[in-house]
Amino acid sequence: MADKPCCKNExxxxxxxxxxxxxxxxxxxxxxxxxxxEGIPVARVNGIHYVVQPYNHNAPPQYLGFGGTRFTFRFHDGREITSNDVMCQGEIPARFHDRLPDNAVIVPQEPARSRAPFGTLKDL
Ligand SMILES: [Zn+2]
Known part of the structure; x- marks a missing residue:
């Protein structure tokens, strides 16, 4: 996928x-x-750039990235980091993809489950 250079000399x-x-x-x-x-991990998933800040238990959700939505990143090196304070910097322009390859995937969050008080219910 090629896109037009936005400027001559980057x-x-x-x-x-x-x-x-x-x-x-x-x-x-x-x-x-x-x-x-030690730095803050950065993730690139499907050509999108993220900064994965440490899990924040104190700040109100409105002060957190994505309103405090939890994301789990599984990095290609095996690390898995869950954060409720993820910042997205947006799409990596296509002409930079070779210099900024994906380094992680986003793992879907477990859906919230209600548990039966005694034993477990199947197929919840
Ligand atoms: Zn440019």
Whole structure:
């Protein structure tokens, strides 16, 4: 899938964002602030870029990414991270896909189940 370059020398804001993502990718797929030993994992799923912040038990949902929706990312290296504070940076432009390959899949969440008080009900 090819898309038209948005600018000549990858200097526009779209390209600058993608270059930042490439830097995070080259730093081990993490967003790391200066001097930080450990960064925040970044995930690329189906060409979409996400920052997977630590699970937040304190903040009200409206302050969290996707309103506090839980996502579980299964990274190609085997890590599985569940967060209720996922930030999405949007679609990775097609011309950057070779430099920003997918590194994870999103695992569907278990549907909420009501449990029978005694024993279990089949096919709930
Ligand atoms: Zn551009």
């Amino acid at each position: 200097t526009c804001s779209t390209c600058q964002a993608a270059k930042q993502w490439i830097a995070w990718h080259q730093d081990g797929d993490q967003m790391r602030f200066r001097g930080q030993a």
